[in-house]
Amino acid sequence: MSKMARTAINNLNKSGLLEDDVTTPTVKGFMGNKKSEAQGDDPTSTVAHFVKLVRKQRKELSNANS
Amino acid sequence: MPTVNPDSIEKFNAPIPGESLTAEPGGRPWQKPPQFSKVEDVMNYYVDKMSDPKLSGNAVSIMESGVPLTMLSETLMTANVMEGVHTIDVGILVIPFIVEMLEYLADEAGVKYELGLEEEEDNSVVDSLAAKKAFERFEQETGREIPEGESLEQEDTGEAEEAPSPEGSKGLMSRGVM
Numbered sequence: 476m477s478k479m480a481r482t483a484i485n486n487l488n489k490s491g492l493l494e495d496d497v498t499t500p501t502v503k504g505f506m507g508n509k510k511s512e513a514q515g516d517d518p519t520s521t522v523a524h525f526v527k528l529v530r531k532q533r534k535e536l537s538n539a540n541s
Numbered sequence: 542m543p544t545v546n547p548d549s550i551e552k553f554n555a556p557i558p559g560e561s562l563t564a565e566p567g568g569r570p571w572q573k574p575p576q577f578s579k580v581e582d583v584m585n586y587y588v589d590k591m592s593d594p595k596l597s598g599n600a601v602s603i604m605e606s607g608v609p610l611t612m613l614s615e616t617l618m619t620a621n622v623m624e625g626v627h628t629i630d631v632g633i634l635v636i637p638f639i640v641e642m643l644e645y646l647a648d649e650a651g652v653k654y655e656l657g658l659e660e661e662e663d664n665s666v667v668d669s670l671a672a673k674k675a676f677e678r679f680e681q682e683t684g685r686e687i688p689e690g691e692s693l694e695q696e697d698t699g700e701a702e703e704a705p706s707p708e709g710s711k712g713l714m715s716r717g718v719m
Contacts (some may be wrong), residue, residue: 477611477657480618483636484611485657518634519581525584529641533648 492523493530583627583635586616591642600643602652606670606704609657610647614639 487493552672577583591597603613617639618632627635640656647654680686 477609477615479633480611480615480636480640481658483633484640487637518631520583521580522634522638526637526641529638529645533641533645536645536648 487519487523487526490519490523493527503505553619571623573625574627575631577627578631580631580634583631584638586621586626587635587639587642588596589719591646601646601652602655604647605652608653609655610643611636611657614643655704 577586591600600613604610614636619629620680621627622629622632644654644656
């Protein structure tokens, strides 16, 4: 049942996109905010970027609890 | 502990032959263009969904019961594909984000969870849930309580063995005695 999810997570882990540190998107373009370079154009790196953001928030939460 | 064969349950979940032809083509939600096509929009949708206290409460109680997060995320994703929210390929891309969000919810609620990333399929949780349901139904129908340790499996009495072949027939093509 969970084979799709396992494969998706393992592929994202293997891609190495989750290893870089999260950078805050502060780049501003001519017509409003532009995407940060870390976010990337392809959907996989976009997902990886947001996964890292949530992971960072989880770390902050665990630090606050301890 | 009593066990229920999951294969016997799956047989009843199979679609009836010709079931796909009972609705007009394009009549099902997943046959129409999806509500969201970009991963950003789909992730926003899931963030909104998980901010809902009702859904997050249900998700936490399911995680607490021992269901792996991979299974829960896949079920959630498939249900939204069926409702026409997004396509299955975008759903698969977004699964790691859903799992991460579920982990966040579990951490926030202080619940221990199982990720389910191991290669081997572990059906013990599903088996125990199915067995529990079967026990409850049995107790409701008969009014009798099953003592712990009793197995639902029939003991092998050895009666239902192969019928003895008639004497004389040696092979598939051999003729019987007239």
